[in-house]
Amino acid sequence: MPAPPPSRVTIAFCTFNGAEHLEDQLASYLAQTYENWDLWVSDDGSTDNTRAILHAFAQAHGHTRDIRIIDGPRKGVAANFLSLLCHPDFPRTPCALSDQDDVWLQDKLALGMAEIHGEQPCLYGAQSVHTISDLTSVGRSVGAAPLALKTISFGNALVQNVVSGHSSLLNLAALDLVREAGVPQDIQSHDWWLYLLMTGAGSRVVVSEREVLFYRQHSANAMGAHQGLRASMLRAMRVFGTTYGAWIASNTAALRRVDTLLTPQARDTLTALENAPKKFAALKRLGVLQRYGIARQNRFGTAILWLAVLLGRC
Template identity: 30%
Template sequence: MDNSVAILMATYNGESYLAAQLDSIRNQSETNWKLYIRDDGSTDDTAHILERYAEQDSRIVIVHDHRGNVGVKSGFWSLLTSVDATYYFFSDQDDIWLPDKLNKSLSCLRESDLNIPTLVHTNLKPVDATLKPLGGKLYPDAGLDKPNVILASNSVTGCTIGINRILRDAICQDDASSMVMHDWWMGIFAAYIGQIKYISDATILYRQHGNNQVGTDTSIWSRLRRINAYNAEIARVDQSMIQARAFLKQHSRQLSEAQRQLMSVYSNINALSFIQRLRACIRYQFRKQSVLGTISLWNIIMFKNKRLETN
């Protein structure tokens, strides 16, 4: 049986932390893998770093597709749809993989039925730019991959994800422009049509620096600031509904009637009356990963139109 493992990495101006991430992948206890890297037109020393590592390690393959700067989502999707493997993993350019990261995730995937689309994801340990710990693990020990949660809130973090071939084949023809992000789309597919497995151990040092600091700051005050930024929060909820509508259109035949109904109600909930929206929230228990996030979601669903009119 083919057990080929492809690690996919999209890079862009990553010279500051790229070498450390590549070293952590090369130091994995699992050694049977190939790392496919697509650069998105970096203007710093990223390309030279990649060339140097590719010369040192034949498992590292630089992919040149001459498409130019397409963004992180399309960059990863291009790799996923062009690379042939049995198992696929996704890597950011600035984290650190702990030595058993790949082995733990692979073991979980290999124990799964090859005929069931399977996604495995793990916890993370947030660190600062110098790898100083910023607290405990990012997520709770129990996964939050319920169908009523993952529509509104991405509960799988792309840099921890591993998927099997049947999941990849089932989505590789999907329109990337319909997705908020590739990892979220894969998570929805696995939650509704396949299965999600969660490893509560942190397998990655999740480096926080510059622009990525805001999105992963999980302090109470940070969450409150994000919730109170109503326009941005409304936009995120709107994007999740548009994505759900696109997913329903592309995969409706693979869903059960109950799943179609849940996804249809969520994606079109803005068209309902106030009472109908309230009943839908109660019946389907639409929620996010945290209590504060869920309060914000229900607030937007129930009062969004009024808030938009007053802004």
């Protein structure tokens, strides 16, 4: 008996004025060793040549694949991705998230699909080669590499994201979980939300040390940078500012609205963080962080977090 065909996977691709590098990314889809894919694109109001390039690609390859182009909500990147995944007609298949400036390595889909098997919800992420515009390498995403990971947990997810969205795949059960949670309001990043939701719901999260794509580094996507002393200092400065604390507050508020999806342990941790006094009782708040395992991935990051708590920043 011949082997069954490999599972269909839907690429969830979000665009906005990405014409400059768009054809490189589309070509890298066609070069995948895992060929059983479809493509859904949510364009968030591009005013350059993005839509024309997408329609030309759909016309050339839509006879063998389901290629859809829809209008995004025009509420930012996070809302664009999550509204695409929650679109009522989005296929109930495993899905792979994709950014417009990247170029996938040929085995990206194959490696990811091999990891997200089973009926338990699973989120997969991997590493990227950081490049400049012409794809000349300037490093890799070592900040989230498994060898550097202390733990993948809900406690970590409350204060840090370690799963890069552009490398992510979700199995069908994980996609169903995302759709049940819906599109949260006012969150900073869709990939951080996925990490929070999956760890909070007791799902399996896999972070591979393999590099699976080229990631063009520029000012518009600098949130994805991980490497080097400069990146570490920028993250530290962000924690000391007011923005980081606001992100955590937005994330916890979004989680509370879907807390029925969380495990009892995750709900207890969320409640403890929400109720921990922020002002005039920083030592009590630090005690909550320690008791519930709320920490960043390394000692330096956790020390910065604790100092920010002592200063009332988060």
